[in-house]
Amino acid sequence: MTRRGFAEQVQRRMLSNGAELLxxxxxxxxxLALSGSLYGGPLYAPPDRRTIASMTAGELMKGTERRxxxxxxxxxxxxxxxxxxxxxxxxxxxxxxxxxxxxxxxDLLLDxxxxxxxxxxxxxxxxxxxxxxLAGAIRQQQDQTSAxxxxxxxxxxxxxxxxxHRRTGEERIARLESLTRSDLQTFYGARxxxxxxxxxxxxxxxxxxxxxxxxxxxADWRRGDPPEIPPVPVPEPVPVSETVEMPDKANADVVxxxxxxxxxxxxxxxxxxxxxxxxxxxxxxxxxGVRVRDTEGLTYGIHSSFHATHVPGPFxxxxxxxxxxxxxxxxxxxxxxxxxVRDGLTPRELADEKSSRIGKFKVDLASNAGIxxxxxxxxxxxxxxxxxxxxxxxxxxVTKEEADAAFARMVKPDAFTIVSAGTFEKVKS
Amino acid sequence: xxxxxxxxxxxxxxxxxxxTAGIRELRLRSNGLRVLLLENAVxxxxxxxxxxxxxxxxxxxxxxxxxxxxxxxxxxxxPEYSREKGTAIAAVLEAMGARFNATxxxxxxxxxxxxxxDQLETAVRLEASRMRGALLRDEDRAPEMxxxxxxxxxGENSPFQVLYKDTFAVAFREHPYHHPTIGxxxxxxxxxxxxxxxxxxxxxxxxxATAMLIGDFTExxxxxxxxxxxGAVPPSPAPIPRVYTVEPPQEGERRFIVRxxxxxxxxxxxxxxxxxxxADTHALAVLGNVxxxxxxxxxxxxxxxxxxxxxxxxxxxxxxxPALFSVFAPVRPGVEPSxxxxxxxxxxxxxxxxxxxxxxxxxxxxxxxxEVIFDRDSTxxxxxxxxxxxxxxxxEWYAHYPVAIRAVTRADVQRVAAAYxxxxxxxxGTFLPKPTxxxxxxxxxxxxxx
Numbered sequence: 001m002t003r004r005g006f007a008e009q010v011q012r013r014m015l016s017n018g019a020e021l022l023x024x025x026x027x028x029x030x031x032l033a034l035s036g037s038l039y040g041g042p043l044y045a046p047p048d049r050r051t052i053a054s055m056t057a058g059e060l061m062k063g064t065e066r067r068x069x070x071x072x073x074x075x076x077x078x079x080x081x082x083x084x085x086x087x088x089x090x091x092x093x094x095x096x097x098x099x100x101x102x103x104x105x106x107d108l109l110l111d112x113x114x115x116x117x118x119x120x121x122x123x124x125x126x127x128x129x130x131x132x133x134l135a136g137a138i139r140q141q142q143d144q145t146s147a148x149x150x151x152x153x154x155x156x157x158x159x160x161x162x163x164x165h166r167r168t169g170e171e172r173i174a175r176l177e178s179l180t181r182s183d184l185q186t187f188y189g190a191r192x193x194x195x196x197x198x199x200x201x202x203x204x205x206x207x208x209x210x211x212x213x214x215x216x217x218x219a220d221w222r223r224g225d226p227p228e229i230p231p232v233p234v235p236e237p238v239p240v241s242e243t244v245e246m247p248d249k250a251n252a253d254v255v256x257x258x259x260x261x262x263x264x265x266x267x268x269x270x271x272x273x274x275x276x277x278x279x280x281x282x283x284x285x286x287x288x289g290v291r292v293r294d295t296e297g298l299t300y301g302i303h304s305s306f307h308a309t310h311v312p313g314p315f316x317x318x319x320x321x322x323x324x325x326x327x328x329x330x331x332x333x334x335x336x337x338x339x340x341v342r343d344g345l346t347p348r349e350l351a352d353e354k355s356s357r358i359g360k361f362k363v364d365l366a367s368n369a370g371i372x373x374x375x376x377x378x379x380x381x382x383x384x385x386x387x388x389x390x391x392x393x394x395x396x397x398v399t400k401e402e403a404d405a406a407f408a409r410m411v412k413p414d415a416f417t418i419v420s421a422g423t424f425e426k427v428k429s
Numbered sequence: 430x431x432x433x434x435x436x437x438x439x440x441x442x443x444x445x446x447x448x449t450a451g452i453r454e455l456r457l458r459s460n461g462l463r464v465l466l467l468e469n470a471v472x473x474x475x476x477x478x479x480x481x482x483x484x485x486x487x488x489x490x491x492x493x494x495x496x497x498x499x500x501x502x503x504x505x506x507x508p509e510y511s512r513e514k515g516t517a518i519a520a521v522l523e524a525m526g527a528r529f530n531a532t533x534x535x536x537x538x539x540x541x542x543x544x545x546x547d548q549l550e551t552a553v554r555l556e557a558s559r560m561r562g563a564l565l566r567d568e569d570r571a572p573e574m575x576x577x578x579x580x581x582x583x584g585e586n587s588p589f590q591v592l593y594k595d596t597f598a599v600a601f602r603e604h605p606y607h608h609p610t611i612g613x614x615x616x617x618x619x620x621x622x623x624x625x626x627x628x629x630x631x632x633x634x635x636x637x638a639t640a641m642l643i644g645d646f647t648e649x650x651x652x653x654x655x656x657x658x659x660g661a662v663p664p665s666p667a668p669i670p671r672v673y674t675v676e677p678p679q680e681g682e683r684r685f686i687v688r689x690x691x692x693x694x695x696x697x698x699x700x701x702x703x704x705x706x707x708a709d710t711h712a713l714a715v716l717g718n719v720x721x722x723x724x725x726x727x728x729x730x731x732x733x734x735x736x737x738x739x740x741x742x743x744x745x746x747x748x749x750x751p752a753l754f755s756v757f758a759p760v761r762p763g764v765e766p767s768x769x770x771x772x773x774x775x776x777x778x779x780x781x782x783x784x785x786x787x788x789x790x791x792x793x794x795x796x797x798x799x800e801v802i803f804d805r806d807s808t809x810x811x812x813x814x815x816x817x818x819x820x821x822x823x824x825e826w827y828a829h830y831p832v833a834i835r836a837v838t839r840a841d842v843q844r845v846a847a848a849y850x851x852x853x854x855x856x857x858g859t860f861l862p863k864p865t866x867x868x869x870x871x872x873x874x875x876x877x878x879x
Contacts, residue, residue, distance in 0.1 A: 026471070028470070028471040029471065029802065029805045029806050030802060031802060031803055031805075069724075070724075070725065073723065073724040073725050074725050077722070077723040077724065077792060077796065078725075078788075078791070078792040078795060079795060080796045080798065080799025080803075081799075100803065102802060129734070132736050132761065133733065133736065133761070135762075136693065136759070136762050137739050139693055139762055140692060140693040140739060140759055142692055143588075143691050143692040143693060143862075144586070248689045248690035248691070248863070249586050249690075250581075250582035250583075250585035250586060251579060251582035251583045251585065251586045282523055284523070285517070285519045285520045285523040290512075294572070295572060297571065297572025297574070297575035298575065298579075299576065299579055300576050300577070300579040300580040301579075301583075320579060320582075320583055321579060322579055325575075325579075348515075352523070355524050355526065356523050356524050356525070356526045357526065358526060359525045359526015360526040360527075361526070362472070362473060362526065363474050363527070363528050363544065363545065364528075365472060366471065366472035366474040366543070366644075366807055366808065367471075367472075367806045367807035367810075368806050370807075
């Protein structure tokens with residue numbers, strides 16, 4: 001079914017209030033996947049209270065004007081269907097919508113989806129219960145070396161108020177506890193509207209029925225604010241090292257991060273991604289993996305990535321180590337990054353990464369959920385549906401010079417903030 | 430495709446065995462390799478997977494974790510595929526865009542790759558090459574041992590993993606489910622390359638493996654490829670040893686505590702149950718969903734909605750030999766772990782005493798049936814489910830699973846709850862966080878520049 005182009009296969013309808021609806025029929029299996037988004041992310045919440053965005057998304061399913069949380073859950077769970085709304089700092093702009101159902105339950109899924117989007121009530125008692133649960137979940141997360149290292153790195157690099165800034169666990173709990181129902185209602189009223197809504201349905205469905213059904217339910221929803229994304233400054237790097245001491249941890253996590261200017265719509269994106277694939281996308285085959293894992297045996301997992309959304313995020317390397325091996329692993333990692341920035345990709349690496357990317361693209365598009373997400377992502381970042389059809393050509397066209405230059409522009413080897421979290425006090429320095 | 434006879438010249442190398450639910454089983458005549466085929470042209474990709482019927486169940490003291498360490502070394506190369514030649518196994522797979530990995534579990538080891546369908550032959554050739562040709566060099570084992578040790582250390586950081594490993598270690602004293610698949614730390618460090626090689630030579634043979642192809646392929650071509658690369662691999666020189674250790678009945682509740690630095694306590698309750706092929710397996714699966722399948726489930730309502738636990742996970746383990754029915758819950762700070770344990774025990778007693786409603790059973794049945802249908806959305810998900818099924822039972826057990834689930838009644842669910850939720854077969858584990866305030870420098874190190 002992916003033999004024909006996506007642009008040709010997708011049925012698309014724009015409503016007059018700005019909502020964009022897309023359907024791709026795939027009748028192989030009697031299921032459907034839903035992917036969607038609207039601009040309800042933390043970037044639109046007050047800078048000192050970003051958490052309002054994630055709480056608003058998280059509380060949407062806690063009740064509507066017609067149904068209680070339990071009734072909604074019962075309707076979905078009794079059919080093996082799922083629906084979720086989420087928003088967090090990994091994408092400051094969007095609220096993610098995801099769902100799945102057997103195709104016989106398509107109407108129910110879409111009906112509840114729109115009901116939840118349009119008439120949530122944010123019940124007080126549910127909010128209080130969730131605040132208690134989340135406070136515990138934050139404490140639980142504070143016990144993870146990976147979360148502590150990532151949080152501390154984000155705190156170092158991004159100043160308070162920046163959407164990627166991360167407060168300490170205790171500060172987050174305090175802010176959580178101060179949230180009120182009216183905070184969520186206000187944020188919902190300001191951000192949840194049809195103007196930035198996109199819904200993509202892929203699976204064993206009839207396009208017209210889905211489009212008509214969604215249009216009927218959404219056509220009279222308010223348009224809301226225009227889809228503007230306020231600019232977010234990229235801070236200067238903070239090249240320091242920090243240790244977060246945590247007792248009784250057999251494994252330590254190390255994060256090496258630096259602010260980058262790359263966004264997902266940036267024309268340099270593919271060049272950067274190809275370069276990063278060669279450097280650190282895979283623990284098994286990338287340069288960092290071959291050196292630090294395969295040759296030196298210092299880690300089970302080492303991975304690098306650009307955090308590129310509408311907002312430019314950091315370039316991050318994560319590596320897990322036995323505490324005694326930290327310094328060796330960090331030294332090897334920095335050495336490989338320096339060498340990579342200095343010499344760039346080999347022609348063989350570039351060719352392999354291109355074929356890998358093109359192959360992975362096909363593999364990722366081999367499920368309803370994969371296709372729905374790819375369509376949503378392409379449109380969310382303004383790349384157009386044609387992007388999915390042109391992906392192979394676009395990847396093939398990247399030259400070594402472009403990839404090397406793009407990567408070197410984004411990543412300065414001496415600009416990393418290095419944070420390790422674990423039990424180091426017994427390690428001889 | 431349906432039914433015998435098998436078309437094409439390549440087909441003559443195979444015996445047709447059976448076909449159910451679109452899955453065809455054949456056997457390579459020259460060496461007994463079992464091949465499962467499921468055509469699914471949803472996308473131009475194919476998943477090729479090979480399952481070896483060897484897992485940590487086949488290990489003993491001194492070489493626990495060997496199956497898993499060996500799985501890691503299986504990426505280090507063969508005469509044909511090696512880093513020295515620029516054809517490292519992972520690099521070859523990565524370059525074709527494969528989604529690939531290998532995993533080890535109690536009853537099996539599996540290797541799989543989902544690839545663009547025009548790359549099938551490369552994947553098959555590669556798996557055939559490492560079935561008998563793995564180099565298993567000592568110079569590769571040393572650095573890979575420390576990689577695996579770091580994997581072990583990562584697991585030790587997780588209260589959930591610590592509790593699950595200790596639960597099995599306490600609930601099973603004689604059967605090899607006692608030790609974790611990752612192995613004991615000193616065994617990971619101490620096992621020799623020669624011992625791993627011996628393990629490989631005993632278990633890695635075509636007659637102890639099942640190959641599966643799922644996705645976009647045509648049977649005659651696929652069989653020709655499999656025959657071309659696996660046909661000449663000889664069967665094992667000796668019969669594959671079987672595991673004969675049986676865990677005797679448990680005669681009394683067992684309890685353990687892990688005290689370690691942490692923020693959140695955990696409770697784990699596990700009752701002894703049955704092997705996957707047992708007739709009660711499906712009722713236990715339904716019971717698992719009634720207790721832990723979503724927000725409306727009994728334990729979610731009793732624990733999370735009442736602000737006693739942060740979440741709850743119910744696992745009706747399905748293994749080749751008799752296993753466990755487990756409930757894991759992180760305790761909300763400020764709540765006594767004993768309160769969470771009491772609620773879980775009360776719910777178990779209540780189901781056994783009062784039974785469940787028809788609506789609960791129907792919801793659980795639909796959830797499980799839907800999962801099976803969702804599996805078919807992607808070739809790698811079918812491969813994963815089939816791999817687990819053939820490891821613990823057989824693929825026909827997988828094909829029959831939705832039918833058996835549909836047949837589960839309220840009475841079945843109550844009966845299995847009454848039969849297995851017995852205190853004498855229960856193991857209770859608790860993770861108790863030690864206070865962390867005494868750590869010198871922790872706060873100071875963490876200060877930021879705000």
